[in-house]
Amino acid sequence: MDKRMYSSSSSQASRVQVPSQGSLQQMDDNPMLLYPVLKKIFESSIFNRADLKNFRLVCKEWSNVSLDRWRKEATLNLTDHPPPSPDDDNIESSSEGSRTKALTLSEFLDMVDTPGDRFQLLGTNNFRKFNIKFRQDLYLSGTDKRIFWEKLGPLMTHLNISNSKISSLQDLAGILFKDIPNIQCLTYVNDFPFGRDGDELPYPFGNYETRMQGFTSTWNELLRPMNGQILTKLTKLDINLKLKCFPLSWVYFFGRVPNIKELTLRSVSTDFYEVSDAGESTNDLLSLVQSLVTVRETLGPSYFSQLKGLHLLNFVDRGVFPPSILAPLHDLPLGITFLSFDMTLLHSVIAFREMLRLYSDTLEKLYIFQVHHCDRPRVYIPPQPTHEVKLPNFKEYYLSDPIFHVLDYLKNLSNLRTLELDYCICLRNCISDDCSRGDLQNLVLPQIEELLLSKELCRGVIVKKLGWMMPNLKKLRVGLGSDGFAMLCETWKDLESLEIEPNEVTESAILGSAGGRKYSVPNITDLKELTSFTMGHSEPGTTQGQLSNDSIVYGILACEKLKHVSIAAPPKASKEVKEMLTSKFPQTNWVNIIP
Structure with a gap:
């Protein structure tokens, strides 16, 4: 999951006026100071000239060290909407009638x-990742969008097109197979109607009414790619058909x-x-695979x-994994x-087994999700059918449904x-109920780390x-109270x-205190192999999860092999003890201590 930086501005970039005299004479040479995010900060704050001079020095170092790296990782949101009005400043959704916080295309x-290129947007420090939402039209010859695709298209490596109007499917093909030749990751969300009413769209393009053109899975020479149309660098493709139709064959x-x-x-x-x-009949997913x-x-x-990697998610209409593919x-x-896919209804079991069999020799990771809008009973996968499939390279399993009753199958995955x-294993008592069954009483999975x-x-x-x-x-993510933590320290000493x-x-749980004496019961110092420790958020308004002087000095700092610490709850410790902790686990080792 990418970390995305959302850029916003409420005025045209051409309106930015940077002082060019005195101590700020060279300030406009620094592209980071003129970047929209910083521009917004300066517009919203009151600084004197001395402050701005200091900020300039800091931003210059920031620019020299991290501008290229930051822009390589950041994703820039662009829209053709007018900027939000002051009354709509907090609107961030992209639903009908609202406006998304984003940098406008004209800006x-x-x-x-x-x-x-004072902002260094076309050279080494250009953005590589773009989210675009063009409600007026995705592509219009002779307008700003034409300039945008000509100048920025070749620089893009990641592109997310969503909520964008498409009047010309030929133009869409031009964008995809001409204007973005270096694209590596492409996401297309079809959540805006395309085409005009009554359009006669020529083959190989199609629309929902002329469905056979848009979803054809047979070959015709008109479909053959011409020179320069093949996206050789595209390796990651994500297509979301909210309107149940893809505009191209x-x-x-x-x-x-x-x-x-x-x-x-x-x-x-x-x-x-x-x-x-x-x-003869088909469905959209079947046509896609046949294509x-x-x-x-x-x-x-x-x-x-x-x-x-193959991920088949959020099936519509029937909401089940389709055996037809x-x-x-x-x-x-x-x-x-x-491999990942949705599976909800009982008769998906056979398809599940055959899917595993199809990739049994190569499969390493499997993610199974439930269909979120389905109110049917959650998937039940009897152990027997999957016993027939051997997965010698299987390493990672993700489940979003309570199907603990098939855990006995995992013992065959060496x-x-x-x-x-x-999912919640405690509230639904999945482990408690299932482990009481005879076939799971002796289940041990020693291979899971x-x-x-x-x-x-x-x-x-x-x-x-x-x-x-x-x-x-060796690695565990779990929610714990004091009794759970004590049991963990007793159970997994090699964690x-x-x-x-x-x-x-x-x-007291961190230190194992009992009767006023620390280390009396299992505690954090029993985890002799612990190298990474994260304490996440506690319930709001409670003091649980907060570290005091003793729990830091005699708890965390007493763990000899510990190298990485992250703490979300604000410590109650003194300044000196906090400094002891941060000196042993410096910021570069992702310490997150809130003062």
Whole structure:
């Protein structure tokens, strides 16, 4: 998940007036001071000239050291909306009738057009990542957008197009396959109607009414990519079809992206519709997968040979994993190592088993999600069908549903190392109930080294059962109170990394105090191999999770192998003790101590 910096401004960049005399004579030579984020800060604050002189020196160092790195990682939001009015200053949503906080296209182009590229937006320090939402039109010849794509398109490596109007599908194809030749990651969210009413859109383009054109999965020479149209650097593709339709033919599109390594498809319709008078039927997801097969058979085996990540999420209409795509996937041999999909209804079990079988030799990571809008019972996967599938390279398993009753299957995954459970195991008593069954009473998973649990407090009895089931953990994320922490220190003495979130651990639990004597019960010093320790947020208004002098000096600082510490709750310790902690764990080792 990327860390994104959102840029905003309420006035045209051309209006920025920087003093050019006295101590501020060279201030306008520093691009960081003129960057919209800083501009907004200066517009909203009152500084005297001495302050600005000091700020200039700091920003100059910032510019020299980190401008290129920061712009490489930051994502710039652009919109063609007018800037929000003062009354709408807090609006951040992109829903109908509201305006997104973002830098307007005209502001950005004013900055790009400055003599000598003073803002360094086109040279080494250019932005690489863009979120764009153009409600007026994505692409209009002879306007600011034409200039934008010509100047900025070749510099883009990451592009997210969402909530953007598309009047000309030929223009969309021009943007994708001409204007952004160096794109590496592309996200397209189709949440705005495209085309004009009554348009006759020529093949290979199509719209929802002429569905067979837009979703054709057969080959025609008109679909063949021409020179310069192939995006050779595009490796990550994320398509979200909120309107149940993609504006370009699947074959046309996939014939121009041969080197994708990770493909994510969201909200694709799995509802069948007829495609011929003979009663032949298909669905959008099936047509998409068949298109991949068509492209590879026509243009060569190098197409999609690097595809390792496949993510099929948020199925609409029926809300289930569609078994219909298994046959074309079988005809499209892929070395998938990372697979994720939604699965909710009971009859998805067979598809689940066959999907595992399809990639059994290569699969390393599997993420299973529930369909969030479905009110049916949560998925139940009987152990028996999956026992038939051997996964020799399987290392990481993510589950967002309470299906602990299949944990006995995990003992057959000899290379599984990471298990992430994103649901409340305590409130639903999944472990307590399931471990009482005969087939799970003796279940031990010694191969698992990393366990990541949802953000809920685990009682000591749950920690004990987890420790018995997974005795060799090296890394753990869990929510704990004092009794859970004591049980953890007794159970996993070889733990190397611990993240407590949520956190209600008291000082006495950290020190193992009983009867006024520290170290009397299991405590943090029993974790002899601990190298990384994170104490997350506690409940608002409580003092639990706050570290005092003793819990720092005789607790954290007494852990000999500890190298990384992060603390979210403000310490109650003295200034001297805080300095002792920060000197041993300097800021470069991600200490986060709130004074």
